[in-house]
Amino acid sequence: MLSLLVTTVSMRVDPMMLFADPAGVKFGATVGVVTFLTKFIGTFITSYHSKMPLKDSLAFALIMTSKGIVELPVFATLKDIKIIGKSSFRVLIIGILLNSTLVPILVKFLYDPISxxxxxxxxxxxxxxxxxxxxxxxxxxxxxxxxxxxxxxxxxxxxxxxxxxxxxxxxxxxxxxxxxxxxxxxxxxxxxxxxxxxxxxxxxxxxxxxxxxxxxxxxxxxxxxxxxxxxxxxxxxxxxxxxxxxxxxxxxxxxxxxxxxxxxxxxxxxxxxxxxxxxxxxxxxxxxxxxxxxxxxxxRSSGYNICTIFVGGKNDREALTLAKRMSKDTRLSLTVTRFLSGEEGDEDNFMLDWEGMLDDQVLKDVKHNQTGEYGEIMYMEEIVRDGPEAAEIVISIAHEYDLVIVGRNYGVESVQTQGLSEWTEFPELGVIGDLLASTDLRSRASVLVVQ
Missing domain, CATH: 3.40.50.620 (HUPs)
Structure with missing residues (x-):
């Protein structure tokens, strides 16, 4: 019955007679455009103001402006009771056709419901x-x-x-x-x-x-x-x-x-x-x-040694935040080892500088630990110039601690891990996590890889 409804309403539209009544066409087009823009702008502004991401706000606004099966019989009824004329009816029906064709394409481009x-x-x-x-x-x-x-x-x-x-x-x-x-x-x-x-x-x-x-x-x-x-x-x-x-x-x-x-x-x-x-x-x-x-x-008599390897980035910051929470237990001791490239940062690169600022902020209380909020924390810095040098340090760390916490930094280019991604067996662990999970590493340390 749905197919019959769409077919019978659409058969009442003669595109060849679209411009027979210019006033009716202008009225129908004005109504269609105004209602579309009103719904779109009103929905987009409120959703974006509510901190919804830009693409999601656009997709949501497009969905709310969708027209289809409800509007078809409504416009047909309005034409039958002579509230709108034939020209306006033609414009509105063609508008529904364009809307139901273009909106799904745009929404699919903006929003992937699976991911x-x-x-x-x-x-x-x-x-x-x-x-x-x-x-x-x-x-x-x-x-x-x-x-x-x-x-x-x-x-x-x-x-x-x-x-x-x-x-x-x-x-x-x-x-x-x-x-x-x-x-x-x-x-x-x-x-x-x-x-x-x-x-x-x-x-x-x-x-x-x-x-x-x-x-x-x-x-x-x-x-x-x-x-x-x-x-x-x-x-x-x-x-x-x-x-x-x-x-x-x-x-x-x-x-x-x-x-x-x-x-x-x-x-x-x-x-x-x-x-x-x-x-x-x-x-x-x-x-x-x-x-x-x-x-x-x-x-109470035995201790447990934890190490966090910090290269930089949001995953390492999350790993360090978890490690700092664990260090509040006085039975655990935490060592934070930061890998530095030894090169001056590019101050013209805003994103790189911003990431560095966030890294320094999360490391600030670890370096000084002046508040006494955490337990025993030792902070170390290692100058690492390339991937092989980083691998040597990681292997030495693995033999000294009971647990190593690292961030999953796979696909993130850095001087400290340069070249290691080519030898990665498990990308889901990142380059350093993969080193610590290697069968060639004879270590008894557990590893937590954080994303």
């Missing part, structure tokens, strides 16, 4: 959190061996009464033998005796060990591998998390050899990196290093 599906207009990361706000973390679990590593890292994030942790644990299971995906919310009073009791009880114990400082919520998503990233990103968006924790797709043995490698998990991690609405951390656990972190962070 922007989980986009938000608020900065959801650790760096932009309020000083005394809670830290919301989404921890993803594939297998039982992921549990100890994630809990070990979560123990080191130093929740406090002023800034507690809210942890959402998402158990990801590949869909086999079912027609539709399944999403399960685990209520604490119903956990005992369930099929997921073991991994949930481990996180419940983590919550109890941090009484009042951690709130834990457990979920299970059973879905096809190519849809798992949607479960992760949807939950991160709905729960307004600041960090998604993902396990690396490789598992090492005590002698440094690879025990297992799951390419489906690697593909999932890459998909989350492309679409996530907040910061992401890929946790590489070598030789149960994060389990040692769990043991040491619970013990």
């Amino acid at each position: 922007r599906k989980y986009a938000g207009y608020q900065k959801r990361n650790i760096m932009h959190l309020e000083p005394d706000s809670e830290l919301r973390i989404l921890a993803c679990v594939h297998k039982p061996e992921n549990v100890d590593a994630l809990i070990g890292f979560l123990n080191a994030t130093c929740p406090t009464e002023e800034s507690p942790n809210v942890v959402y644990v998402l158990h990801l299971i590949e869909l086999i033998g079912r027609v539709a995906p399944v999403f399960i919310i685990h209520r604490k009073e119903m956990i005992v005796g369930s099929a997921y009791e073991n991994f949930i009880m481990a996180f419940n114990q983590y919550e109890q060990n941090n009484d009042g400082l951690v709130t834990m919520n457990a979920f299970t998503a059973i879905s096809p591998p190519n849809m798992m990233h949607e479960d992760i990103c949807t939950m991160a968006l709905d729960q307004q998390t600041s960090l998604i924790l993902l396990p690396f797709h490789r598992k090492w043995s005590t002698d440094g050899s690879i025990v297992t490698q799951n390419n489906a998990i690697r593909k999932l991690n890459c998909s989350v990196l492309e679409t996530a609405p907040c910061s992401i951390g890929i946790l590489i656990d070598r030789d149960n290093a994060s389990t040692r972190m769990l043991t040491k962070s619970q013990s």
Whole structure:
């Protein structure tokens, strides 16, 4: 019936008679243009004023000016009751044809719903959190061996009464033998005796060990591998998390050899990196290093050494912000190693200078630590002239610390990492993260790569 409606209304328009009545044409064109511009400008100004990005504001304004199936019978009725003449009717119908043809093309050019599906207009990361706000973390679990590593890292994030942790644990299971995906919310009073009791009880114990400082919520998503990233990103968006924790797709043995490698998990991690609405951390656990972190962070007599390699850029700033939060725990010691090129910056390049200003701002309190807000922090600077020299320093660092936190700086050209991207095995880790995850590196340090 819809096709018949469009056909019958359109058959009443004779384009050859369009200019038979110039006054009617002028009236119809004026009405069409004025209503289009009024809707477009009004929607664009209000959405852009509300800090919506320019392209999204333009796309939204175009969508709100769309015309189609509703307007066709309205104009046909107005013509039948002689409120508008034949010429005006022809102009308005042709206007609908042009609108419904051009607007979808322009919207598709301005807005990609797949890549922007989980986009938000608020900065959801650790760096932009309020000083005394809670830290919301989404921890993803594939297998039982992921549990100890994630809990070990979560123990080191130093929740406090002023800034507690809210942890959402998402158990990801590949869909086999079912027609539709399944999403399960685990209520604490119903956990005992369930099929997921073991991994949930481990996180419940983590919550109890941090009484009042951690709130834990457990979920299970059973879905096809190519849809798992949607479960992760949807939950991160709905729960307004600041960090998604993902396990690396490789598992090492005590002698440094690879025990297992799951390419489906690697593909999932890459998909989350492309679409996530907040910061992401890929946790590489070598030789149960994060389990040692769990043991040491619970013990008052032993310390845990963390290093952050800072080259520059927003990912490194986010990694350093997380490391500074962890350093508030007096049982942990943090070393910040900054890679400098030794060359004078280009003052004519505003973006480069602006990035440098932001880097200096986030490093300011680390250099001096005058407020005493953080625990033990050591600041070091290394002059790095090229990629091979950076690789040597990174390898030496990996043998001295229990955990190394780096930003994912893949695709960002810098003097300090020049040439390393050509040898990168895992682009999702960035050039420095890839070095630390290399099978040639005989290190027991865990690595967290932050985007």
